[in-house]
Amino acid sequence: MEDYRELNRASWDDRAAAHAGSPDYRVEELIADPEALSHVVTFDAPRLGDLHGVNGVHLQSHIGTDTLSLTRLGARMTGVDLSPASLAQARRIAERAGVGIPYVESEVYAASEVLNGATFDLVYTGVGALCWLPSISRWAATVAALLAPGGRLFIREGHPMMWSLDEERADGVLAVRYPYFETEEAVVFDDGGTYVQTDQTFAHNRTHTWNHGLGEIITALNAAGLTLTMFVEHETAPWNALPGQMERVGGDEWRLIDRPERVAMTYTLQAVKAG
């Protein structure tokens, strides 16, 4: 039987250096300009508010461009990721930027244990994270364990409706292809590419992914003791999620060319743990 963590880790390890070298992650610009922010955190900044004095953990921090950006908004951040090669890139980027960020190797569900029960004011998660996790209720319990009383979760994520759409459809029809709800069985991909511009080719391409419906996400957070404080749906995503059907609309946001009001591409959710 395939272990989803091993397969997914190999795929992310394979892609980490290519991502760090791709113009889409803007690593050299982020290192050169101490005020620069990643596109993802630039989009989030008005909803994140002032982070000065905030002690945060970034789950699934990948190569750390968003983690670094959160420190530039004033937070003290710790990054957590499954992929050692991603963490190595993140450490190198933080060091070159002259910022001290602890990066810890851990599978999401083990994060609280690996961080020795530490708690935080902020749990931050960026786009393209929940789809790698089989159980949304285990994720919500992990978030709750990592939050101090009164702490908040901030997540902008791909909308489950968007994840359910057929990304290979060539006739412009938005067609539902994949599950909307969480399923026991993974949706398995064999995809030799990645979501950024790169000339690199990859050897580890098989991944296991899951979708989680909005109701499942909100119910799981409520059951874990978190209260929803913000839920906003967006017409844009920070990558070309449906190739051939989307156009870049500023920064690194992409929107459907034809009637973008038809479907939400991403959402921002905030929730707080009781004080």
Ligand SMILES: C[S@@+](CC[C@H](N)C(=O)[O-])C[C@H]1O[C@@H](n2cnc3c(N)ncnc32)[C@H](O)[C@@H]1O
């Ligand atoms: C698309 S990145 C998300 C981060 C952010 N949007 C970015 O682009 O930098 C997904 C990250 O999730 C990590 N990941 C996947 N499954 C994981 C798991 N079970 N536990 C911890 N990290 C995981 C991968 O290693 C990868 O670095």
